[in-house]
Amino acid sequence: MPRQRWNAADVPDQRGRVAVITGGNTGIGFETARVLAARGASVVLAVRDLDKGKRAAAEITTATPGADVTVQRLDLASLASVRAAADELGATRDHIDLLINNAGIMYAPQGTTVDGFEFQFGTNHLGHFALTGLLLDKMLHVPGSRVVTVSSAGHRQGGPIDFDDLNWKTRKYSRVAAYGNSKLANLMFTYELQRKLSGNGETIAVAAHPGGSDTGGSRTSVSLQPLYFRALFALVRPLLIQPAEMGALPPLRAATDPAVQGGQYYGPAGFQESKGHPKIVKSSAQSYDMAAQRRLWTISEELTAVTFPV
Known part of the structure; x- marks a missing residue:
């Protein structure tokens, strides 16, 4: 029977395993990298800012002498950067056991990626979609390999995704809804990827969300709210936010x-999946819409020019 209070001490020995973590220099990604490195994994911090990545790697190796932590340049808002990172990882790693699609931006003002996609959707979903497709051949025949994509409870603030206006050209922009769409897309991508992986190798696709965690993204989201909300939130914060x-x-x-x-x-x-030890949870009803999942997949392939080897 599985433990009801699963924690970092339950992470099995990871020696011999390679874990690539996007956004591994801060917040949830850093804590994930720290634990995996302490368990013996070879950890790759795939980050936009190499200096910050190197500082994070040094902090991990100081805490765990002998830990194998390297840094890979990756800007998810640029498909050229995604391809370059995948090429470098493919040239230096003969296999990848874990790809943890963790990095993301939250409630960003309206803008576009280098390739012209709405900034949050392009970064949070399309960048990870492309990276996964380009690295998947390093994973398919690796026993126990997993693609883990980090979504958010905020996916419930998105959808239905307007596939005819992904870049918000004909609607008034909502940074909250755009973020919700990107995290909804993370889940739809995971569920469709898992269907495609079934019978195609050893790899599985899984999703997770961190709840209300004390990270830069969550602090930014609160700072954007009206003063009365911030005052109220300060009172209930201990009930909703965890380290x-x-x-x-x-x-x-x-x-x-x-x-x-x-x-x-x-x-x-x-409560409300805000804090506590991890368990299996349910996502929104629209995240399980298979027709929408398949349409998202097809459009994502077209926009990124990346096809998957499954």
Whole structure:
């Protein structure tokens, strides 16, 4: 019977395993990298800012002498950068056990990626879609390999995704709805990827969300709210926000628990999935819409020019 209070001590030995973590220099990604490195994994911090990545790697190796942590330049808002990172990882790694699609931007003002996509959708979904497709051949025949994509409870603030206006050209822009769409897309991508992976190798696709975690993104989201909301939130904050190391437990469990199955979604067990130890949770009804999942997949292939080897 699985433990009800799964924690970092339950992460199995990761020696011999390679884990690529996007956004591994801060917040949830950093805490995930720290634990995996301490368990013996060869960890790659795939980050936009190399200096910050190197500082994060140094912090991890100071805490765990002998830890194998490297830094890879990756800007998810640029498909050229995604391809360059995938090429470098493919040339230097003969296999990848864990790809943890963690990096993301939250409630960003309206803007576009280098390739002209709405900034949050392009970064949070399309960048990870392309990276996964380009690295998947390094994973398919690796026993126990997993693609873990970090979504958010905020996916419920998005949808239905307007596939005819992904770049918000004909609608008034909402940074909250755009963020919600990108995190909804993360889940739809995971569920469709798992269907495609079934019978195609060893790899499974799993999703997770960190709940209300004390990270830069969550602090930014609160700062954008009206003064009365911020005052109220300060009162209830202890009930809804947990440290980043607790927020990292759902993706860690999704990545390492031997009992995990493809297509599952992990989040905190507490009130409103805001905090607590990780368990299997349910996403919104629209995230399970298979027709929408398939349409999102087709459009994502067209926009990124990346096709998957499954």
